[in-house]
Amino acid sequence: MGSIIIILLSFSAGLLGGMGMGGGTILIPALTIFMGVEQHVAQAANLLAFLPMALISLKIHSGNGLIKSRGSLWIIVPAVVFSVGGAFLASVTPSALLRRMFGAFLIALAIKQAYDSYAALRARMQKRRT
Amino acid sequence: MKGFYRELAAMLSGAAIGIANGLFGGGGGMIAVPLLSGAMNYEEKAAHATAILIIAPVSLAGAVAYIISGFAxxxxxxxxxxxxxxxxxxxxxxxxxxxxxxxxxxxxxxxxxxxxxxxxx
Structure with a gap:
């Protein structure tokens, strides 16, 4: 029963993830809040579950001509190195603290996303007026 | 942004994306999208799609570290x-x-x- 609910929650997260907007930021809180999964375990599950999803959605996106690798190696190489450091940091952080830090991270991302959307909308309105 | 500064900015953002994605087990793509569509001039849907290309190897590295720590x-x-x-x-x-x-x-x-x-x- 539990695994069916996890599949359903992950499917919803994957919908967003496949569009390139943070499936993990939905899956991790869904697992901890609704399923009582421990924070580190939820984070590990998201990292692993993301991999097959990324392969399939990359295939679809490149078919649609949406993948542009221009300049991306400059981001990828330091990101890979620092992600191992971040993972180590997580492994030494107590579960309850990591959960709260994750909550704060989510709120910051939501505010940033809302602000960006608002700025884009305003720019479009102004363009229409002139 | 031009030449060296653009690459430096990309590398610093890469470091931030990596730390966040490793520490929180996700969310790096959320930082990558505005970077690609802003500083790197990607069209919005291409930015979303390319963010997945960037996060895939980052998540793979993070996943290995989480497996070693016994969290998987x-x-x-x-x-x-x-x-x-x-x-x-x-x-x-x-x-x-x-x-x-x-x-x-x-x-x-x-x-x-x-x-x-x-x-x-």
Whole structure:
């Protein structure tokens, strides 16, 4: 029963993830809040579950001509190195603290996303007026 | 931005994306998208798609570290991978046809609610 609910929650997260907007930021809180999964375990599950999803959605996106690798190696190489450091940091952080830090991270991302959307909308309105 | 400064900015952002994605087990793509569409002049849908290309190797490295630390439990990982892969395929097919603004509004609301819930003890 539990695994069916996890599949359903992950499917919803994957919908967003496949569009390139943070499936993990939905899956991790869904697992901890609704399923009582421990924070580190939820984070590990998201990292692993993301991999097959990324392969399939990359295939679809490149078919649609949406993948542009221009300049991306400059981001990828330091990101890979620092992600191992971040993972180590997580492994030494107590579960309850990591959960709260994750909550704060989510709120910051939501505010940033809302602000960006608002700025884009305003720019479009102004363009229409002139 | 031009030449050296653009590459430096890309590398610093890469470091931030890596730390966040490793520490929180996700979310790096959320930092990558505005970087690609802003500083690197990607068209919005291409930025979303290319963010996945960037996060895939980053998540792979993070996943290995989490496995070594013993946090990968099959009874959570397997159903999560099945659901997420199916959802991801549908989401990728929809990206070309959906109004992004509507999807984003729902997404922001969900993130805010979850964030507040997680801050509570």
């Amino acid at each position: 439990l099959p009874y959570v990982v397997i159903p999560a991978a099945v659901g997420m892969t199916a959802g991801g395929a549908v989401g990728a097919l929809l990206l070309n046809g959906l109004p992004l603004a509507a999807v984003k509004a729902i997404f922001v609301a969900a993130m805010l609610a979850a964030g507040i819930r997680m801050l509570m003890p």
